[in-house]
Amino acid sequence: MTDATTYQTPTEAEFSDYIALLKPRVMSLVVFTAFVGLIVAPVHLHPLIAFCSVLFIAIGGGASGALNMWYDADIDAVMNRTKSRPIPAGKIAAHEALALGLALSGIAVMMLGLSANWFAAAFLAFTIFFYAVVYTMWLKRSTPQNIVIGGAAGAFPPMIGWACATGGISLESLLMFALIFFWTPPHFWALALFMKEDYHKAGVPMLTVTHGRRTTRRHIFAYTLVLAPFAIWLGLTSVGGPIYLSVAVVLNALFIWRGWQVMRRTDEQSHADGHKAEKSFFRLSLIYLFAHFAALLVQHWVGA
Structure with a gap:
């Protein structure tokens, strides 16, 4: 410091x-x-x-x-x-x-x-x-x-x-933890893909700096695959239900698809279109987390 x-x-x-x-x-x-x-x-x-x-x-x-x-x-x-x-x-x-x-x-x-x-x-x-x-x-x-x-x-x-x-603590709270925990890396790595120079200048060993963008893209996609089962599992517990499950299935399918698109990109493609796919994935990640927890609230109120 x-x-x-x-x-x-x-x-x-x-x-x-x-x-x-x-x-x-x-x-x-x-x-x-x-x-x-x-x-x-x-x-x-x-x-x-x-x-x-x-x-x-x-x-x-x-x-x-x-x-x-x-x-x-x-x-x-x-x-x-x-x-x-x-x-x-x-x-x-x-x-x-x-x-x-x-x-x-x-x-x-x-x-x-x-x-x-x-x-x-x-x-x-x-x-x-x-x-x-x-x-x-x-x-x-x-x-x-x-x-x-x-x-x-x-x-x-x-x-x-x-x-x-x-x-x-319960299974439900642990799964809510897992939802955010496994969402966090792809969310921040997507940001790092188009903010790499900032982290490089500051000497922060973000994955994009230490291992490059190609490895980071693979990690993003891998985490979308790991994240999806936990998000859906939460819907099968006492706090879940059809509303939450519907939101989780649609959003995780979309998240995995967008993660796949990001992984297939090259640096040349990203620079050419201003990191369009990476920025789109980052924005989706914000919606993703909010929508999951909002769906838990709606499911709870409907159930109540």
Whole structure:
């Protein structure tokens, strides 16, 4: 990590800068999947407890984002996609981001324990640690498998939501975890295919940098094949049903087909049309995850 003094002297930050520090787009995924995990669980929570649980999970997710931006400020300053983030842009000092991340982490864990249960709170604490330390400080800069192993941090929220309601873990919550866990690598590798130079400049050993685009394409397709059985298996559990299964079958068939198209591409073809297929696959991956969890919600409400 680069020392904070290498950045511009921070100007007076606006409220929006602190919001950006919490990675709101990532937080929205955390909130939505945690909410679904909590709602579809077989235990009904009082609406106030459910609201507080999701709120504190969201705060924990934001704390993870702040800690990530604190440590990765040197990388963010190099990459075009991230150089306008609050710390490299000189809007927030690195030590302020660290203090905010630690404070929010403590608040989120303690309040989740008091409002829901201490198992869920411990799970949230582990998730923050995994993202900030295991992924950000260790895996991201040391192995091309960074996004594979580190992706577990983003897959924990529905399990935490489920734990808020039930106080434990089940097959259903594990399959929700697997859905996000195996979705994460092809999602980020598709982005890396048309953002390779950013990762190369920053020295991040993304698979596209260490093994090349051809290998990355093969890995993307392989993960679509691994992902599909878990997505469909979830539909055969107590939280599934015909609505979810219909969505899962159609989306996974499409995801595999698009993954196959990406795998067959050459670098020459990609450069010629501006990475059209890769960008299309990346956009589909966003729809893919949202639609699966939305289908779980609809299935639950229809069933109820």
